[in-house]
Structure formats: structure tokens, C-alpha cells
Amino acid sequence: MGRANDEAAAALEEYADLFAMTGGDAFRVRSYQKAAKAIAGFPEDISGGDVRRVAGVGEAIAKKVEEFLLRGSFRQLDDLRAQVPEGVRAMTRIASLGPKKAVFLFHELGIDSPDALAEAIHQGRLTGVRGFGAKTEENLLKGIEQMRTSGERVHLGVAMGLAERVIASLPAEKIAYAGSLRRMKDTIGDIDILAVGPVSLMETFKEQPYVAEVIASGAHKTSVRTTVGLQVDLRVVPAASWGAAMQYFTGSKEHNVRLREMCVKRGWKLSEYGLFEGDRVIAAETEEEIYAALGMPWVPPPLREDGGEVEAALRGTLPEPVTLADIKGDLHTHTDLTDGIAPLEQMLDAAAARGYAYYAVTDHAPDLVMQRMTLDKALEQRGRLRGLQASYPGMRLLHGTELNIGPDGSVDWPLEVLEGFDVRVASVHSHFTQPRDEMTRRLIAACENPGVQIIGHPTTRKIGKRPPVDADWEAVFAAAGRTCTVMEIDAYPDRADLPSDLIRLARHHGVKFSIDSDAHAVPHLGNLRYGVGLAQRAWLTGEDVVNTWPLDRLLAFFGRA
DNA sequence: GCCGTTTTCGGCCCGACTGTTTTCAGTCG
Numbered sequence: 001m002g003r004a005n006d007e008a009a010a011a012l013e014e015y016a017d018l019f020a021m022t023g024g025d026a027f028r029v030r031s032y033q034k035a036a037k038a039i040a041g042f043p044e045d046i047s048g049g050d051v052r053r054v055a056g057v058g059e060a061i062a063k064k065v066e067e068f069l070l071r072g073s074f075r076q077l078d079d080l081r082a083q084v085p086e087g088v089r090a091m092t093r094i095a096s097l098g099p100k101k102a103v104f105l106f107h108e109l110g111i112d113s114p115d116a117l118a119e120a121i122h123q124g125r126l127t128g129v130r131g132f133g134a135k136t137e138e139n140l141l142k143g144i145e146q147m148r149t150s151g152e153r154v155h156l157g158v159a160m161g162l163a164e165r166v167i168a169s170l171p172a173e174k175i176a177y178a179g180s181l182r183r184m185k186d187t188i189g190d191i192d193i194l195a196v197g198p199v200s201l202m203e204t205f206k207e208q209p210y211v212a213e214v215i216a217s218g219a220h221k222t223s224v225r226t227t228v229g230l231q232v233d234l235r236v237v238p239a240a241s242w243g244a245a246m247q248y249f250t251g252s253k254e255h256n257v258r259l260r261e262m263c264v265k266r267g268w269k270l271s272e273y274g275l276f277e278g279d280r281v282i283a284a285e286t287e288e289e290i291y292a293a294l295g296m297p298w299v300p301p302p303l304r305e306d307g308g309e310v311e312a313a314l315r316g317t318l319p320e321p322v323t324l325a326d327i328k329g330d331l332h333t334h335t336d337l338t339d340g341i342a343p344l345e346q347m348l349d350a351a352a353a354r355g356y357a358y359y360a361v362t363d364h365a366p367d368l369v370m371q372r373m374t375l376d377k378a379l380e381q382r383g384r385l386r387g388l389q390a391s392y393p394g395m396r397l398l399h400g401t402e403l404n405i406g407p408d409g410s411v412d413w414p415l416e417v418l419e420g421f422d423v424r425v426a427s428v429h430s431h432f433t434q435p436r437d438e439m440t441r442r443l444i445a446a447c448e449n450p451g452v453q454i455i456g457h458p459t460t461r462k463i464g465k466r467p468p469v470d471a472d473w474e475a476v477f478a479a480a481g482r483t484c485t486v487m488e489i490d491a492y493p494d495r496a497d498l499p500s501d502l503i504r505l506a507r508h509h510g511v512k513f514s515i516d517s518d519a520h521a522v523p524h525l526g527n528l529r530y531g532v533g534l535a536q537r538a539w540l541t542g543e544d545v546v547n548t549w550p551l552d553r554l555l556a557f558f559g560r561a
Numbered sequence: 562g563c564c565g566t567t568t569t570c571g572g573c574c575c576g577a578c579t580g581t582t583t584t585c586a587g588t589c590g
Contacts, residue, residue, distance in 0.1 A: 034563085056562095059563095096579085131581075136581085253574090259574090269574090272575085
């Protein structure tokens with residue numbers, strides 16, 4: 001939160017929910033939802049210009065947003081808030097309870113919160129109520145309990161680990177994950193697995209040790225809640241419609257709606273079974289065939305958010321997103337000299353095995369007192385690194401540091417010391433709750449420090465644990481663009497920092513990026529793929545990412561040459 | 562409410578599963 005765009009988007013989403021609950025037209029509901037999403041993803045601050053420039057925002061929504069920007073709400077939202085208590089909206093977050101039932105329960109029985117619903121069920125007040133049998137009551141209680149305990153989304157690393165475990169456990173002819181995981185979203189609500197295989201696959205799935213509860217099971221789909229709380233859906237699909245199923249279940253929903261609209265206009269039908277004209281199959285076996293039939297190249301999953309990718313694909317101007325193979329080096333890593341767990345040589349060996357052309361060791365600097373770093377230790381490490389260079393002929397070893405951005409924006413060492421390091425990352429590690437204006441000044445001061453090249457994990461968020469710091473990101477990114485300060489995309493999956501919406505905003509200001517692992521151990525080097533996913537979601541190309549560049553170009557840029 | 566090689570009106574994606582309303586509505590993705 002903090003950006004006007006996000007706040008306005010949240011207000012429109014709330015309005016869409018309330019509008020739906022009060023019997024509003026479903027197509028209008030969708031208009032509000034689409035506008036909210038478009039505003040949240042718009043690279044410019046909507047408070048600085050005409051919100052009508054945002055696709056999906058017409059006259060009526062623009063008026064609501066303008067009123068919201070003036071006074072933090074708008075009349076129609078106030079009216080609906082007066083009709084529907086906050087707790088009733090919260091009830092729709094209970095699994096299996098949607099807007100219709102929530103509003104029914106409120107009007108007929110006065111139930112106005114998840115807690116009140118649980119109490120009403122225990123008191124037997126739902127017994128005999130039309131549409132609410134014993135099974136429904138049981139499911140609602142379960143849903144309330146689950147919302148109280150493990151209702152949160154998990155970060156990409158947790159979801160990917162579980163998905164890979166599920167895939168390894170099932171003897172299928174063909175099996176893959178789809179959904180938001182394949183689109184590399186930074187948080188995942190559930191996992192979709194598609195498989196080609198015998199019907200017995202479902203039984204095998206249900207018996208796996210990671211299954212805590214079978215939620216639903218049919219011939220085509222089985223849903224389970226796993227022991228880590230995350231839901232996994234397994235769908236068995238015909239081999240002939242593999243591509244259609246992958247396309248369909250990868251989503252996003254909004255991307256698929258766009259494709260279907262195109263199909264309808266041609267008299268075609270696109271479903272998880274294929275692209276059809278009447279009974280004739282136009283394409284079904286591969287995603288490439290389906291996209292080709294619609295006149296566009298295959299769209300990489302992280303771009304499938306209806307954020308302009310369909311139009312770009314049709315025009316042939318789809319960007320070629322940065323890939324893991326483009327990455328030539330890692331510019332933010334640690335060793336056991338500070339809080340890493342692996343010795344220098346192990347980290348270097350692992351980096352060399354990944355085929356990097358360069359690799360920066362960036363242990364912490366003295367101001368992070370608990371790391372017990374000193375300039376002597378850093379210089380000793382530099383000497384070791386220089387000595388080891390001959391053992392890594394294909395990989396240039398860079399000696400770096402991860403500085404601490406103090407509350408006033410200053411860093412650990414003076415410029416003459418900093419200039420001795422090849423790579424200087426500077427990050428916030430404390431005073432996370434500074435007021436917005438102080439935090440903004442702090443980050444801008446770091447950007448303006450000629451000794452700082454990269455701002456590490458800029459928002460410092462930890463998914464599920466720590467919110468992002470509050471700063472005026474427009475101002476910070478403008479300063480970064482002006483000073484050629486690189487913004488890091490920290491690939492560590494619980495950080496995922498910058499998030500992709502802020503990457504887009506930063507790019508808008510001409511900022512370059514560095515996708516780094518922030519590895520504290522050898523396996524962490526592999527987290528880089530998550531950072532690449534974030535970058536792809538923000539439409540970054542290799543040109544935007546400095547650690548896809550050859551070393552001489554990188555160093556010249558760091559010299560602000 | 563938005564939008565336009567169906568352009569100022571008329572359409573806006575599609576299917577599976579569940580529970581319960583004996584023919585379907587609600588929810589979900």
C-alpha cells in the first residue's frame with residue numbers, strides 16, 4: 001500500500017465485491033474488477049494525471065477514482081458500505097461461501113461475520129434453512145477454521161517445492177504444473193497439476209503422505225489439502241488435448257477471457273479440450289498450435305495476465321523476456337565470513353558449475369554489528385579472491401560488499417574505501433518502520449552516493465512475515481534512474497524484492513536491474529530462477545538487466561561511464 | 562460499466578464439482 005494506484009484499486013475491488021453482494025449486474029462487477037487491476041498495474045501514478053488513460057477506465061469509474069483521490073472514498077462506496085457490514089464481506093473469503101450465500105445469511109439470519117456464522121451453526125440456527133444441509137454446515141465450519149489458521153498464500157519457493165514433490169510421486173505418462181505457479185507469481189494460493197495417465201493416478205494421489213484431506217474427487221479432478229496447508233488440484237487430461245489443458249489451466253483467467261473473446265468473434269470455441277470450430281478440432285495438442293491458430297506466437301506464461309500481452313503478440317511486438325540462460329553472473333552473494341553458511345571456495349565452485357562469466361562475493365559490512373565484519377577481514381577476503389582467480393579461468397571473480405543503508409541514508413565506509421570494491425550493493429537492514437518521507441530520503445541518499453551501485457532488496461519485505469517499507473517509490477526510482485543506480489531483484493523467494501509491479505514502475509523511470517540470488521548457501525544460487533520469473537512478469541528483457549551484460553559493459557556502467 | 566474490422570447498442574468465457582432445490586444454483590478456477 002501507499003501508492004495512490006494501489007489504494008484506488010483496493011477501493012474499486014471492495015466496491016466490486018459489495019456491488020456483487022447487493023445484487024449488482026455481473027458485467028458491471030467485472031468492469032470494476034478489471035479497472036482495479038489495470039490501475040494497480042499502471043506504471044504511472046494516477047494522482048498525477050488523467051485516470052481515463054488507463055485501459056478499462058471510462059467516464060463513470062474515472063469519476064469515482066477522482067472522488068476517491070480527493071477524500072479517500074466515493075459516494076457509491078459509502079452507500080454500499082452502509083448496506084453491507086465489513087464482516088459480511090469477510091464471510092465471502094470462507095471457502096465454499098460466495099456472495100450469494102453470504103448476503104442471504106445476513107439478510108435472513110442477521111449473520112454478519114465469520115465468527116457469527118460459526119456460532120450460528122453450533123447453535124443449530126441453520127438447520128432446515130433452504131440450501132444449507134448438514135454437509136454444507138460442516139464445510140462452512142471447516143472453511144472458517146482453515147481461514148483462521150492457514151488461509152494465507154505461500155511464497156513461490158514453498159509452492160514450487162511441493163509441486164515438484166507431487167510430480168515426482170505420481171507415475172504419469174506426462175505431468176506438469178500449471179496455474180499461478182507456472183506464471184511465476186510471487187505468492188501462490190493453490191497448485192494445479194496436469195497429468196496424462198491411467199485413472200488409477202487419482203487413487204495413487206490420494207494415498208500420498210503429503211495429503212492431509214481429500215476435498216473433492218471426481219473422474220477428471222481431485223483436490224486435496226496438503227500437510228503444509230496448501231491445496232493441490234490434480235487433473236487427468238487426454239493426451240490429445242494436453243496443450244489446450246496447459247493453456248487453460250495456466251491462466252490467468254483474464255488472459256484466457258481475452259483469448260476466448262477472440263475465438264467467439266471467429267465462431268470458434270476454446271476450452272480445456274481444444275480450440276474448436278463446431279466439432280472440428282483446430283488445435284489442441286500443444287500450446288504453440290493454439291496460439292498460432294489465433295495468429296500469435298506462444299506467449300510465455302509469466303506474461304499471461306491480460307496486461308497488454310495479447311495485443312503485443314498480435315502485433316508481433318511481444319518482448320523477448322530475460323531468461324535464466326541470459327544471466328552471466330550473480331552480483332549479491334554471501335559466504336561464511338559473515339552470515340553465509342558455505343566457505344568461499346564452495347560458493348565459487350558452485351557458481352563456476354553454473355557457467356557464470358563473473359561472480360561477486362558481497363559479504364556484509366561493519367555497520368551490521370552482529371556480522372563482526374571489519375575492513376581488515378574484507379581486505380583479507382579480497383586477497384584470497386585474487387589468489388583464487390587463476391583456478392577459475394572462465395569466471396571473473398569480483399570482490400564486493402553489501403553495505404547497510406543507515407537511518408539517515410549513509411553507508412558503512414567512505415568513498416575511498418568503497419572504490420576498492422568491484423561491486424557495492426547497499427541495503428536497508430534496520431529501522432524498517434521509518435515514516436514514508438524519511439524512508440524516501442534515506443533511499444534517495446543511498447542512490448545519490450557515488451559509492452553505491454546497487455540497492456539490495458529495496459522494499460525489505462519478507463512474504464508472510466514483514467511488510468514492505470513505506471516509501472515514495474516514484475521519487476526513489478526517479479533518483480535511481482538519474483544516478484544510474486541499479487535496483488536489485490532479490491530472487492530469494494520469501495523476499496521476491498522488488499515485486500513485479502514496482503519493477504514496472506522503476507523501468508518506467510529508466511532504471512536498470514540486477515537479478516541476484518542473495519545466496520547464503522550453495523543451493524540458494526538456484527533461487528535465481530524465481531527472480532527471473534519476477535522480471536519476466538514485469539516484461540524485462542536482457543537489455544534491462546545488467547547481469548546479462550558482458551563484464552566490460554557492466555563495469556563501465558558501474559563506473560557511470 | 563466498458564467497448565467498437567459486428568462502433569453509440571448489444572454483447573461481455575467456459576466447464577467441473579458439490580449439495581440438495583428432483584432439474585439446478587452456487588462456487589470455484
